[in-house]
Amino acid sequence: MKNKLQYNSKVSHILFILIIGIMLLNGAYTLHSITSEDQQSHTRTLLVSKSNEILNDINLLNATLGTCSSNNETCSSAAIQLLVEELNLEIARFQSIVSQEKSLASLTGTLGFDLLQLHIKEYKQTLDTNKLATSIEEASNTSIAIINSLLANYSDSNTREDTQTIYKVVAINALLLCVFILFYFRNARLIKHIEVERQRAHATFKTISNNLKTIDQEKVKERISNITTTSIEKNIYAKLLTSYEQLEGQKSQTDLYQRLYNLLGYEIRGITNTIQGGVKLLVKDSDENGALLAKEIISATRTLENLADNFNRISNIDSSNTEKTINFYNLVSELIVLGGTKSKQHSKHIECFVENTIPQQMHGNQTGLFWILLLQISNRISASPYSNVLLHVGCSGSQQVDKLTITFTLYFYDEDYETVDHVEGLDWDSASNKDITNTELSNNLLNGIKNYQAMLHTIEKAEKIAISFDVHTSHYTPLSNRLAGKTILLCGTANIHLDILQKILISEGAKVVIANTANDIFMMMKDLNANDGIFLTDHIKGITLDSFCKTLKARLSARNIKLMMSMSNSVDIDDIYNHVDYIFYHPFTPTDFIEHIVKTLESVGQEEEKLASSFLIVEDDRVQQIILNKILSGFDFQCQGVDDGEKAVSLIKEQDFDIIFMDCIMPNMGGIDATLLIRQYEKENGLPPTTIIGATALKSNKEHKRCIDAGMDYVISKPYKNEEIYSVIKKYMAIRKVG
Template sequence: MAVGVISQIIIGLQWHNQTTEYSKMLHSELVSSSHQLTRTTQALLTTISRSQVDTLQKEIAHFKRVASAEKAKISLVGNVLYPQLELAIAKFNANSDYQQLQNTLVQLLPALQASQQNLIAAINNDAQQAQQTLFFRSMTVFLVFNLALCALLLLVATATKRKGTQSKQAQSGVSELASQLEHISAHEITEILNDINTPPEQRRIFSNLSTMYQDVEQQKRNADLYRQLYALIGYEIRGMTNTIQGGVRLIAQEAGENGAVLARDITLATNTLSELADNYNRLISGGNSTASGNVTFLPLMSELLVHLSAKTQHSQRHLECHLGSHLPGDIEGNPTSLFWVLFLQLSNAISAQNEPHILFHIHTEAANEVEQSRLVFEIVFLPTNAVNLHDIKSADWQLVDEKSGINDEWSKAILTKVTRFESAWLRSTLILPQQDNNQDQQQTSMEKLRIGIDITPKSFHHVERSLENKHLMICTDSQLQIDIMSKMLAQYGATIEIIRSANAIFKSLTRINDFDGIIITDTIKGIQLKSFCKTLHSRLKKSTKTKLFLAASESSTVQDTHEYVDRVFFTPFVAHELIPNLTEAMQATEETNEKAQNAFLIVEDDKVQQFLLKKLLSKQGYDAHTVSDGAQAVEYMKEHGADIVFMDCIMPGMGGIEATKLIRQREQDLDVFHPATIIGATALTSASEHKSCIEAGMDYVISKPYKSDEIIKVIKKYMAIKKIC
């Protein structure tokens, strides 16, 4: 038997070595050079250039040199194919007759492909013969081994009869032990080990079982420790990013307009670290392991777009975004995995390309299953922005085989509630428009990465025509930007007029007050942006209707112009964020009377965050009192009271949740008619954290670091409720 086993092992090793040798031959220099020679010949049929012909000549010489060293696999004796190729190249070098060379290559290409196939067939044939030989050897050893095994079984059967009685006794003992172990506890195991009457065999079993119990308990304690550690790391990282962002904003406020521009850049740079903290917190709250859940789609795409925009700005490129219609509102899935799979795919694509203009296009298609929709994410790389959306969408896109993104199977495994995921690179020819009548049309190529994901939508985004009867002027000379902004604003009901050149802008100054808003982009050529904004600003001083807005692609353009415009919007635009802000900016309502009638209290242990929030409120005309912990907040509310309280949820000593409970209990005891509005502030993003805040009696929960728009929004909501009451 030992000889049979050893023989099979030897045959198995020989089989493995033969398989390895076969794989090496398929990837050998001979096969690779033959394959490359065929590909180069095929490429020459499409486009013939002097450099490609030289490359083909070098590859023929390289193949012949490799073939001469592998005569066992291929023989060039009597083979006229490669001399004919060399002769065709020599004739081309002599007369530069492209047509003659192309005709010759067309005739020789089938023979060249057949030669490559014959080479692979010869390798396959050798491998098959070697495997057949090893198979026959293995079968011979197997038969001999079976005969020996039959003889051994006869001996074992005889011995089994003798041990039958002993086996029944052992089985009874095992059944009794199994019943004993079924509901045993750690305390009972200790008692059995302390009993001197326990047989040695059972003592050994229960001793091992006791060790296993101890190991399991230790692992549970370690798991709890790691969980607490992850929570602490996530909270500390988020706290650090809050302090960084808060400190930057504070310094920027003291430094003036240049500091404000710098603050935005540094704040964007801390977003990646903040995302890490969010992932930690989602891990702690079970977000990554949740089998089902809803993803709010458009805010997730906004977050993705911010990161992609930061990446393109670092490489001095311009990113635009176009969202199609019928996009989902909520979808089934996991937001963390969906975000990172898309970000890695698209980020790698951006790194692999050098085109100066990039279009990120999201739209939907019909999926394979009726209840699902296919989300399509396309990132298109353009050499110019003088092209419209229709030309991009209707182009003849062809698959590019040699490019690939992240492994699709890996992405599908990471995502949840996704039945189909695929990515592909495509290429098309772009015809550039004429710059003047004397210039011929130019052609250039463009490429895109296309990602298709089948998802289950829970709801769809509804577009409200909130810009109905609004007349807007857009000043830009980018055709791509014109298409995107016009379609987006018209979808929300606005009437659009496009100004493409500097002269047209100045001609339109006489009727500038006819517009509700003027949007100037920082990409328009032929004007000094600061001077032009200053001129328009002076013309619009007496107008209570027309607002001037700047669409900035990077922070540096805001530095000299922001004091002359009513609002700055950073591109690329996302409609569900731009339209509410644009509508609010055009309304520009004043609330000075209401501001003076409300008392504010800030409860925050972080001095930087405390000062930052007070500064934000001060800029809006609100005066706020500050305390550093929950106990001080409870005492202040007893003595002075406040209409709106910004309450940090986690503080040393008494936290915000406990303080809120005490404040609400006192209001209930005193039957307060208008209880204070308590706004919780937390760096954590888990659902359980927010739930605890609401259950304690808080009216809203906002995320740190504090954001001016979010603060203003929540205050306005409180004032509206108070006004109704």
């Protein structure tokens, strides 16, 4: 088939070239004919015209001579000589033209004109008019015959040439038509043959396409072995079989990796559950500092648990789905927590500044974006030789009007810069740049997120990573002015941490006053109003934080001015939490920092807080319920009691409580089942977990572990004791003050 197609194609090309050649020949001949005819026609027209003029001159000369002879008048020799000269001149011009069109003149002859010229020559010698008249009359008849013959030949020549031209054009066009017909039939056969082959190939591919809907690897092997399968089909099935084998190998490897990922994630979750349960069992015998340390351990295990969940989800990620929603505030908060942990592991100090203009939600896959950002940030924190890290998260308009450009910028340096603007204003324009985008990973994980890029910029004594990507926001309502009307007195060592605090508070509408020393605080606090606040950092020169906070809080309580503190390490907390209204660990996360400041500023005083605290007692034994109620009332706490776990669950859905004292063993619904339902309700509705303190008469560790596994925070033993109850509440108060 291939050879036949090649042969027909070659012949068709030759015929096509012949057609073009004949058409060009026809055009050239036509152009030549038109040009030649124009020249010949002009010459012949002149020849005929001169013949007519000679004929007229002869007639005029004959008439003049005849007049002179009949009247016996003496004619003017001058007039006759003028006519003779004019006739002689016309004959000379005629002979000149004849030399250009010899074919026409040769058919006629010019002898008559030669005799006429001889008679004119004799007349010039003798000036004999009578003899001239006799000879002219004889020659004129011959000349008239010559001219008439010339005109006839002129007409015949034109007719003959036109006929020849027509024959030539018809012959050329006939040849062109023959070649074209031959070309058409040749190509018609070729087109028909190609169409048959195309239909055959289409039928083959259609058959293969239909078979692919139900075919598997074994059926592919059968098709290859079948003698009815064409060579084209066998080639296709062979390629398909190879693809099947490669796909099966990749699938087996992927399944293995996925099982390993899931196993690793589940093992991490099991370990974190064990750690959390063990810590909760041990903390019941510790003091407030132990409770705070326990909270930090539990917070770390929850972060690890979230990391394990993300690890499991990434193995099952559906990268083709771009309609998932990213909770960007939560994602940034997780990255800040993990970035802070990574920095501590490498003895680095990290600060984070998150603009309040970033979107709350956007389209994309949160797990994929989380992991690629975590890998990029974590790897650079580990690799960078500098001791200070600044993370700046912001957004700006994209080149596409319906999108935003999100930026994560990590700065690494050793100098003690005072402001964020100072770090960002370094000579980054002269930096050496390197593209560190993981293109393969971003293409696989970031469908729905466009133009992801990571650039490393290096200058002397500093470097930065600039990560940017475009997103389509699903909920973009920047949070701002939540602190409008509030005044915050900010005190600490002048550094980037203080600058970030100032920027965040101002962006939320607060009036910020800077106090450089402890004495400045006492001088400036007189200008503060109720529900304003003082915010201290853990770097204030010349003071002991514990005693300073105790003295300061004593002066603030009566005016309902709140005292807050930023800590970088829980080891340094000591008993400070007893003298402040709230403690923040930095770097701050955007999900709850401002929210906790607002709640702290708007909260009541410590004594009023006790009265405002609401406790729920879930106890089926009426006597035990009265005893616990009396103990709590003795500490000026408000209490409410129910005698069944089901009632407790219903009441939780209608009312908020600070602490729930839950009897573990009750008729109908016990405390363990009730705790499980309460935790499920809180998780489904995104509510913060309420502190649940279990109470049981059983003292075995197994029973206590069952309560902790159900979701209780602490377990106390019956009968209730004043000191134990107060210790538990004191632990709760301390934990509630620490972010």
